[in-house]
Amino acid sequence: MLRRALQAMRDIRERIIADEKSDAFRGRVVWHPAKSLWFSTHLLIWIFTGSLNFSFGAIIVFVGLSILTLCGGHSLGMHRQLIHESFDCPLWLKRFGAFLGTLVGLGGPFTLMRAHDMRDWAQRQDKCHPFFSQHSAIGLDWVWQIHAQIKLNSGPKMAYPDKLTQDPFMVWLQRTAWLQQIPLAVALWYFGDWGWVAWGVSGRIIVSITGHWLIGWFAHNQGPRNYQVKGHGVQGYNVPGPMALFGFITFGECWHNNHHAFPESARIGNTVFEADPGWWVLCALDKVGLVQNLVTPDQVQDQHSVEAITQT
Numbered sequence: 001m002l003r004r005a006l007q008a009m010r011d012i013r014e015r016i017i018a019d020e021k022s023d024a025f026r027g028r029v030v031w032h033p034a035k036s037l038w039f040s041t042h043l044l045i046w047i048f049t050g051s052l053n054f055s056f057g058a059i060i061v062f063v064g065l066s067i068l069t070l071c072g073g074h075s076l077g078m079h080r081q082l083i084h085e086s087f088d089c090p091l092w093l094k095r096f097g098a099f100l101g102t103l104v105g106l107g108g109p110f111t112l113m114r115a116h117d118m119r120d121w122a123q124r125q126d127k128c129h130p131f132f133s134q135h136s137a138i139g140l141d142w143v144w145q146i147h148a149q150i151k152l153n154s155g156p157k158m159a160y161p162d163k164l165t166q167d168p169f170m171v172w173l174q175r176t177a178w179l180q181q182i183p184l185a186v187a188l189w190y191f192g193d194w195g196w197v198a199w200g201v202s203g204r205i206i207v208s209i210t211g212h213w214l215i216g217w218f219a220h221n222q223g224p225r226n227y228q229v230k231g232h233g234v235q236g237y238n239v240p241g242p243m244a245l246f247g248f249i250t251f252g253e254c255w256h257n258n259h260h261a262f263p264e265s266a267r268i269g270n271t272v273f274e275a276d277p278g279w280w281v282l283c284a285l286d287k288v289g290l291v292q293n294l295v296t297p298d299q300v301q302d303q304h305s306v307e308a309i310t311q312t
């Protein structure tokens with residue numbers, strides 16, 4: 001199992017091809033028209049169509065699809081499986097997880113892996129651009145993360161793994177990432193009305209993208225910490241929210257200090273006080289035999305770089 005965890009760690013590190021010239025700090029932030037228009041269009045649809053066609057059914061659809069795509073897709077399918085390989089599962093389930101993750105609206109599997117790995121690499125350097133550290137004021141960071149991209153003067157290259165480049169499904173999913181909302185929108189319209197479409201697609205996308213950015217901003221700026229990762233320019237923070245509520249609504253992803261310390265662990269909330277619904281789902285899937293080899297923090301502990309912080 002330890003070998004399995006080390007393999008996962010090596011795989012993710014090897015996807016970023018950096019050399020001594022690679023620089024995570026110097027670069028400029030430029031407008032990303034497609035990303036910006038995608039967000040703005042859904043925001044307008046949600047505000048106008050969503051308020052004119054508001055119904056209890058639309059809210060149920062919004063909540064149900066948000067839980068399915070954020071937990072099953074973003075947290076488990078994309079982050080814990082595709083990116084960190086923190087558990088094993090059949091290929092069809094990997095593909096289904098990536099599909100649900102794409103429905104979140106942040107992009108396809110290649111986009112998500114690149115954004116994650118570049119940030120992960122940059123945050124491990126002595127110094128990185130505030131676009132990566134998210135250390136800017138909250139308003140500026142919102143503009144950058146939602147509407148812009150960074151062009152580094154001398155950034156590393158990204159080597160996508162075979163499991164993406166050699167899998168026709170993953171390539172198709174990436175190419176059609178934004179179009180994947182269409183069949184869902186048609187189904188919501190057919191079984192419901194325009195309110196279901198506005199809340200189940202546009203509202204869900206706006207809340208998911210905004211929530212992802214906001215938790216990311218807090219998770220790199222303030223909150224309690226259990227661990228210090230030595231040598232990393234940027235540390236992660238846990239973001240419990242009131243009464244650890246964010247543990248539930250982020251499906252465990254808000255325990256970001258733990259994730260910086262043990263990135264290859266399938267479990268992110270480490271105690272009963274750190275709610276991690278994503279981990280609970282994985283344990284249930286393990287019981288019925290759909291997933292195996294769940295990596296836990298004790299299996300990835302790197303004694304040389306992770307230091308426990310004693311809370312006072």
Ligand SMILES: [Zn+2]
Binds near residue numbers: 236260
């Ligand atoms: Zn982080």
Ligand SMILES: [Zn+2]
Binds near residue numbers: 084
């Ligand atoms: Zn990660």
